[in-house]
Amino acid sequence: MPDPLLADSVTRLDGAQGRTVVTGSHGGVYAASLAYRSGCRAAVFHDAGVGLDSAGIGGLAWLDRAGMAAAAVNHRSAPIGDAAAMLAQGVISHVNAAARATGARPGMTCAEAAQLLEAAVPPSGEAPEIREGREDLQPLHGGRHLVLVDSASLVGPEDAGKVVVTGSHGAIFGGNPANALKADAYLALFNDAGGAATSRLPALQARGIAAVTVAAKSARIGDARSTYEDGVISACNGLAAAMGATIGRSARDFVNAALTQGT
Structure with missing residues (x-):
């Protein structure tokens, strides 16, 4: 086969x-x-x-x-x-x-x-098209932009300097640090996919980007709004820790504080 x-x-x-x-x-x-x-x-x-x-x-x-x-x-x-x-x-x-x-x-x-x-019958049923979501939220009171993306693949150069909340896992796919994030965001959030998916964090630290993961049991992977609204921080890099990230802190609380930092 x-x-x-x-x-x-x-x-x-x-x-x-x-x-x-x-x-x-x-x-x-x-x-x-x-x-x-x-x-x-x-x-x-x-x-x-x-x-x-x-x-x-x-x-x-x-x-x-x-x-x-x-x-x-x-x-x-x-x-x-x-x-x-x-x-x-x-x-x-x-x-x-x-x-x-x-x-x-x-x-x-x-x-x-x-x-x-390999012996599976090829699929023949109909499947509805599923689209990943992206929300660009305007800053309040002169703060930073908040971007919610269900997949980190939806991040682009225009997201530099923003707070980017993703539904993606926090591991670098393919072992290539360049895949950690496609923009120099101010802060990025990911899902830890069960605990070990955190390799993006040191890679982003090296690029000067604060980053955290939330526990998979606290937020739905693939759902950025759940990362933001439900997530509980499970790991962080040094830059995020300096901003106030701590294990067990709610993602919403941390993100909302970060939106007004350094502006």
Whole structure:
């Protein structure tokens, strides 16, 4: 059987048509929709610690409705954002019904599941288009701009100097520090995807950008508004600590304070 296509991010699925994909992205609904739109046969995601409202695996049930087999790797078995590591050492934690029909089961290795998924029936159902959200909120009383983006892929150069709250995980995908953030924001927030997804923080510290993660159990991964409204800080870099970030502080409280700092 052919080897699966490895993609550290589900936003980069060139050549996925008809293939089984192992992606380092979380298994949320938007990530699942991108996999479906790529034309792949089946997909394995990272469960991102499952998290609040099971957002880290929400895409598996969504894909079942579209007739596509999907599974997720346990966050304790392999790092998020690293498809090769997932294939080499990942252990499956969740499967949808279409994946189970191929013999894929929780507890088997990612490599075993990926081989079984090669026998999955290609999806033929209809799936609604899912769009990630971006909100640009105007500053109050001369403060900084606040940007809410469900994915860090929606950040652009125009976000330099802003407070950027994302729904993305806090790990550098592909091991490349340049992927940490596409703008020199004043502050950036991410989801810790179960605890270990924090490698963006030191990378952003080196660029002079304050950054924190919120606990996956406190906020829905893939949902920037949940990061902001529900999130509880789980880790921070030195610059963020100097601004008042502490483990256990609410993201909303910290962000609201940061919006008026240094302006």
